[in-house]
Amino acid sequence: MARIIDLKLPKALAAALRIPQNDPRRQQLRVLKKLLRKARFTEFGQQYRFDDILHSKLPDRQFQANVPVHDYNSIYEQWWKKTLEGVPDVTWPGKIKYYALSSGTSDAASKYIPVTKEMLRSNRVNYLRQWLSLMSYEHLPRNSVTKGFLMMSGATDLQKGAAGWYAGDLSGILAKNKPFWFQTFYKPGGRIAKIKDWNEKLHEIVEHAKEWDIGYIVGVPAWCQMCMEMIVEHYKVKTIHDIWPNLGFFVHGGVAFEPYKKGFEKLLAKPIVYIENYLSSEGFIGFKAREHAQGMQLILDNNIFMEFVPFDENNFDADGKMVENPKAYMIHEVEEGREYALLMSTNAGAWRYLIGDTLRFVNKEKAEVVITGRTKHFLSLVGEHLSVENMNRAIQLVSEELNISIPEYGVVGFPYEGLFAHKWYVACNDDVPEELLAQKIDGYLCQLNDDYAVERGSALKAVLLQRLPEEAFLKFMEKEGKLGSQHKFPRVLKGKMLQEWNQFLAEIGKK
Known part of the structure; x- marks a missing residue:
């Protein structure tokens, strides 16, 4: 991963202390302390004695002892609900301006996930890191690197709450808050991006597709594939490369790409680079940082503190619900090949928050993981343990x-x-x-x-x-x-x- 803002010890000093320069535990401890210092005067920080944690010899262990684990319902009912009423300094300093609406894949009601300016800044840094990591790829479609980005995002026309906040898809919030220097590359442009009706938005993209020189498509595979199919059909061409000859990258996340790959390949005239990222409503967790990596590299040094709960009968019941006091491990304690559920503490005011994904480490040294499923999305009626x-x-x-x-x-x-x-x-x-x-x-x-x-x-x-x-x-x-x-x-x-x-x-x- 391109290390843009790492704090590094001089090599000689690191060698003398026998401390790896990018030791995962040190990175995560720095993140935890930074989050605790920032949030210590919030209601949450006062109740769970963040100052005491910061002064303890083992702040990570004290953090686990002081702060309970949360799922969405528990943290929302006790804490996040207040922020929707405009109450400041609840789980993170200040008022929350944005909420990512997330219904997940099992519940019909929308979840309101806080999105802070600090989180948006972290996401921008991580997008830049991901883009820089491409420069190390051996088979890089160089003609595509400086071309347009088609972002298949939610509507940037967000709904406004009574307390002055805005809510919508995280992708729409990110598109609305894109940096000024990205305007030149961004497609489909502000007018189309505001459209809430997905069918209308797709048809607008199709109508204007021939005007753009697209190098990257960014989004969830199903909708990106549908868009390309519509473009190919509309212009009566054989492949998407007949319209966008410089298309070289597909950046995706949210779901595994394997079921879609065959359908994608039928729409292409030449190979493209598939780049997976791990972006959730709660934060930018990781991305594929090496061309031939098996998994995505977790981002350990940018405002997300991670804990890993073994996904087994000791920590989860038969329906995938986490027990009250699960055994949680730090990044340096995990094992390759074992399945874990992810807990996150973030600069958007999530604390020991169960995101719901299950992961398996495929390269512990490089902190690379694959997403294996969801804590509540598996089949094991009779012990088949189907992920x-x-x-x-x-x-x-x-x-x-x-x-x-x-x-x-x-x-x-x-x-x-x-x-x-x-x-x-x-x-x-x-x-x-x-x-x-x-x-x-x-x-x-x-x-x-x-x-x-x-x-x-x-x-x-x-x-x-x-x-x-x-x-x-x-x-x-x-x-x-x-x-x-x-x-x-x-x-x-x-x-x-x-x-x-x-x-x-x-x-x-x-x-």
Whole structure:
């Protein structure tokens, strides 16, 4: 990672003290102390004695002892709700000007995630770091580097609250607060970016696409792919490179890219560079910093303090709910290959906050991780321990083997003939038999997951599949008010979302 603002010890001194210059624990301790000093006079900082933590010999351990873990509901009800009423200095100094609206993929009600000016500044620094990291790539499409950025973001026309704050998709907030020097490169421009209706915005982008010289596309894969498909169809060309010959980069995040890759490749005339970042409503967590890296590198030195809770039965119940006092590890204590849930403390006033993602370290030395799923989005009816990572990989392998595109899918587990079954709903416009898809997905999952393979021979009796047109998934998301930008179709269907999905299928005659 390009280290722009690191505080580094002289090499000789670092060697004499036997301290690595970029020791992860030292970086994270500096971040924690900075956050504690900044927030010590807030209501939260006073209640949990941030001054005492700062004066302790082991501030990270004292921080864990003093401050409880939070999920969204607990921190919102006790703390963040006050900030919506205009109360300052609650969990972070000053008033909150922006809130990122996040419904997640399981709850219908919007979540209001605070976004501070300090967080926006941190995000800008990290975007610049990510861009600089590209310069080390061996296969860099140099003609694309200085071309336009098409950002498929939410509307920059934000809703205004009674206390003077503004709320909307994080991508819309970031686009509204883009630095002045970025104006030259930014597309689709201010007028189109304000449009709230996603279909209208897409059609405006298509109409103006030929006027732009795009080098980068930035956004969630599903919506970016849809936009490119619409452009190709509108201009009656073979590939997107017929319109944007200098397109060389796709910057994505939010969901795993594997299910979309085959569909993307069909729209391209030449290879492009895929760059994954780990940007959530709560902060910019990491990005792919090396060309051939297996995972994304966590950003350890820019205002996010991270803790890692082993994702196991000791810390989470069968529904993925975290216990009251989980065992949390620091960055220097994690193990490669083990699955963790991420807790974050940030310069937007989140403290020991469960973001809901599960991670696995693939390179501890470089702090590189892959996202394996969500704490509440996994299937383990009978001990099959099926993660979203397994599902994404199986979909990718099936897509490659059959040369088809499966841009969306969802899975549900349920009792079946005295035992249990999984049912897959897949978006696929290619003509392929449902039985073949189910067989192929099931076969790859048996190869990828030993627990799944064992249970397929016993309690997990059947794998069923229903193929639907891609349009059905989009119509459902539109019906849910989640069309566009950062909204994703849930990979595991449970609870209220499953009920609404079944009702939707009945309405369109697909049940």
